[in-house]
Amino acid sequence: MSQPATLERLRNRLSQLSGTSLISGAGALRLHLPQIERALPWRGLARGALHEVRGERNAITAFLAAAIGRDTRSEEVLWVTPEPTLYAHGLAQLGLDHRRLTIVAARRTDDRLWAIEEGLRELGYGAVVAEIDNADLTETRRLQLAAEKSGSIGFLIRRDQQPSAALTRWRIEPARSDGYRPSWRVTLERCRGAEAGFSWDVEWDHATLSFRLAAALADGSLAAAE
Structure with a gap:
């Protein structure tokens, strides 16, 4: 499918969703990890807001x-990517059902920015995840305002270091695993209105479809966040 056709399909999809999904005053997306949630002013990841994530791409995608998969309030999920390489079955194993997921592949950064803003503006309690090469402060402010107006939650997967209007910035990298449970090193690098610099080792339990804390770091940053 051509890129213009893909974007037109997104317009139609958002038009169908916006009549029933637009809600404001959204609260927080819960991770159900008290050690992390106590470090955040919203006791979770604030909805109506933009969050940034850096690190290893596959680890970020899985986390x-x-x-998002276990968040029952994010009924619709839009994932914007430069290449159509997401594996829906793999995402489903992590709890993100393909029936909730719309994937938009757009190579041009401007097209991805448009798709992100439209998704944030129209999905209400939904979630938007986007891989973005470059977005300046003005562009991220527009995205933040779109999320605020609708109650959506947005995640920008970034490689650049430009200033941003996002409420939080995270780094997610693979962590040592037993081979059965995905594991990540999750670091809160920046948080508006709160102290940052904390790290946690987190793993995923396929049986319960839930996160659990693996271990405290040797430098004591986990204990400091509790």
Whole structure:
């Protein structure tokens, strides 16, 4: 499918969803990990807001799929990517059902920015995840305002270091695993209105479809966040 056709399909999809999904005053997306949630002013990841994530791409994809997948309030999920390489079955194993997921592949950064803003503006309590090469402060402010107006939650997967209007910035990397449970090193690098610099080792339990804390770091940052 051509890129213009893909974007037109997104317009139609958002038009169908916006009549029933637009809600404001959204609260927080819960990870159900008290040690992390106590470090955040919203006791979770604030809805109506933009969050940034850096790190290893596959680790980020898996962690966000697990976090959003178990969030029953994010009924519709839009994932914007430069290449159509997401594996829906793998995401489903982490709890993100393909029936909730719309994937938009757009190579041009401007097209992805448009798709992100429209998704944030129209999905209400939904979630938007986007891989973005470059977005300046003005562009991220527009995305933040779109999320605020609708109650959506947005995640920008970034490689650049430009200033941003996002409420939080995270780094997610693979962590040592037993081979059965995905594991991540999750670091809160920046948080508006709160102290940052904390790290946690988190793993995913396929049986219960839930996160659990693996271990405290040797430098004591986990204990400091409790």
